[in-house]
Amino acid sequence: MKKQAPLICVVGQTATGKSSLALRIAQEWNGEIICADSWTIHREVNIGTAKPSMQEQSLVPHHLLDIIGPDEDFNAALFKELANKAIIDIIARGKLPIMVGGTGLYIDSVIYDYSFSAVGSRHSREELNALTLPELLEKIDNLGLELGSIDIRNKRRLIRLIETDGAQPTKGDLRDQTLLIGLHVENDKLKRHVTDRLDAMLASGLENEVRQLSERYGWNCEALKGIGYIQWREYFLGSENRDQVRQKIIQATINLAKRQNTWFQRNKSIHWFDTPVNWYEVVGLITTVLDNNIS
């Protein structure tokens, strides 16, 4: 039986240094990076998303960056498809694929081979969105759909259930030869990292980037709904000052980091590292996986 080629994943909360670790791994083992991030896929949002710089991208090829416009939608199923293509392509060229990112759903869709149920065209999302929770439940009942184990207090879950005609999703085992490296930082330290990173973003012209994007695409634009962007709205309207924006961005980032951590912590296959990462341990871990593959 033919063995699957190795895949290295670097996951974890935002601002833990995933990108730089991935870069180092890629340079050490002749790899290419696949970004599993729901925001860096958008073009034109660069500073606030902490997108890898052109300099970093010239060092190592990055995939799934800048693939859609700021006002275009994206989704996990699409990510899974594109990421799988990228992985196959990288392996075919004899290089090591390294998937890095903090969007847990995107990562899992690839490494656990999620079976996304097709979107039913009979119902428009806009129409369903307008319904209340009880109305959605009634509709589901009328359609004869099984609620299963979904959270019936979460409107989005109910809408999805209707859209998929109640199709039950499936999840596979962890992809063979896949190494999961998780980065974790303690709360206090994380807050410092987040703050420092934001101040660096501000120094490199975040405000200007947001202003230009909001003028060109308007505040309803997808990419401007992200952290680091949406918080400027009141500022440009004149009701808040720069420091309030800064505090709001820090807070939103910390809140996100908490949710990301909850997602990844339940995955018992992840090898966790505290930062700063002990490089030799990483080398040891990766070497084991790669050697195992050769034999």
Place this chain on the structure above:
RNA sequence: GCAGGGAUAGUGAAGUGGUUAAACACAUCAGACUGUAAAUCUGACGGCUCAGCCUUCGGGGGUUCGAAUCCCUCUCCCUGCA
């Protein structure tokens, strides 16, 4: 100095005599998560020897069967007049 206003849990803020350990929001802690995921949703959130008990609404005193809510007084803060 005089006249008003105010002090409520980590923060903001409701409550103005009786299911009030005290709405709500935020923060915090924990959790869920398969075509929006940087999204969406859930629980806990005064203390304890925790299906019961104890202590809270600036401090002290009082009225009342009963007060964060009424009265007196003290402290501090804001506003108008001096």
